[in-house]
Amino acid sequence: MKRSAILLSLLSGLLLSFVRVEASEPMPYAMPRTQVVPLKDTKNDRQYELYIRLPEGYAENTDTKYPVIYVADAVWHMDMLAGATEYLMPNVIVVGISWQKGLDDERAHVSRYRDYSLVKSDNPERQARYQFGQAGNHLPFIRDGVIPYVESNYRTDPDERTYFGYALSGTFGVYVLFEQPDTFKHYILGSPTPQIAGFVEEHEANPVPRQKDLGINVFVAIGELEKDKMGMTEGFASVLQRKSEAGLTFSGLEVIESSDHGTAFPETTIRAIKWLSQLTSE
Numbered sequence: 001m002k003r004s005a006i007l008l009s010l011l012s013g014l015l016l017s018f019v020r021v022e023a024s025e026p027m028p029y030a031m032p033r034t035q036v037v038p039l040k041d042t043k044n045d046r047q048y049e050l051y052i053r054l055p056e057g058y059a060e061n062t063d064t065k066y067p068v069i070y071v072a073d074a075v076w077h078m079d080m081l082a083g084a085t086e087y088l089m090p091n092v093i094v095v096g097i098s099w100q101k102g103l104d105d106e107r108a109h110v111s112r113y114r115d116y117s118l119v120k121s122d123n124p125e126r127q128a129r130y131q132f133g134q135a136g137n138h139l140p141f142i143r144d145g146v147i148p149y150v151e152s153n154y155r156t157d158p159d160e161r162t163y164f165g166y167a168l169s170g171t172f173g174v175y176v177l178f179e180q181p182d183t184f185k186h187y188i189l190g191s192p193t194p195q196i197a198g199f200v201e202e203h204e205a206n207p208v209p210r211q212k213d214l215g216i217n218v219f220v221a222i223g224e225l226e227k228d229k230m231g232m233t234e235g236f237a238s239v240l241q242r243k244s245e246a247g248l249t250f251s252g253l254e255v256i257e258s259s260d261h262g263t264a265f266p267e268t269t270i271r272a273i274k275w276l277s278q279l280t281s282e
């Protein structure tokens with residue numbers, strides 16, 4: 001009996017030791033069916049990454065071409081989009097576009113202030129540090145680098161491109177919509193920053209080329225508690241509504257009930273993917 005108890009004690013100790021060793025060596029988690037592709041912005045000499053998530057069955061369904069959702073601020077938004085599309089729109093490729101890689105600043109997201117913003121800062125010190133207002137330099141990388149790479153290497157439907165942006169990357173989406181609307185067919189713009197107010201007013205005076213053949217669709221959402229941006233966003237929504245004669249279809253402003261800027265994001269994603277799924281199925 002004593003011998004059995006001693007043996008059992010030794011075995012238990014070994015098992016606990018094994019569990020402790022395993023727990024002390026965590027492994028990084030990789031999103032299933034997702035590839036990481038380095039891609040350089042050669043014009044501006046900047047390095048980025050694409051996170052390309054393929055739908056289940058992509059390898060087997062060799063005759064199928066898939067719609068693509070391009071998402072900026074990928075590190076923050078990719079997980080939520082992956083979960084939403086898995087259930088609501090499973091047959092879609094999701095392409096996350098990273099922030100610039102290899103910068104000296106310890107904050108990985110610092111390049112978004114430069115790439116997604118529309119205007120320079122009035123503060124010379126902040127402007128020198130962050131280089132605000134370079135959306136016009138970033139857009140050619142999307143049009144001439146990211147999209148051609150994806151469409152050359154994956155089975156995509158070029159007529160079903162979607163842009164997803166939230167907050168400052170939503171502001172960048174407004175810029176793309178007004179400057180080069182044919183870049184995407186569908187635009188999902190969540191809680192854009194106040195920068196868009198002056199930008200939209202400036203473009204209101206300029207007639208938009210007729211886009212009947214493009215059939216552009218726009219989804220805009222904002223949290224009900226984002227009082228500082230509500231008036232500006234409602235004005236933007238009115239402009240989109242008036243542009244319906246130019247071939248732009250606006251779904252109407254989605255106000256996420258009882259939500260501020262942070263809590264509106266998950267609901268914005270779910271509603272937007274439901275909207276997009278219905279459009280693409282039609």
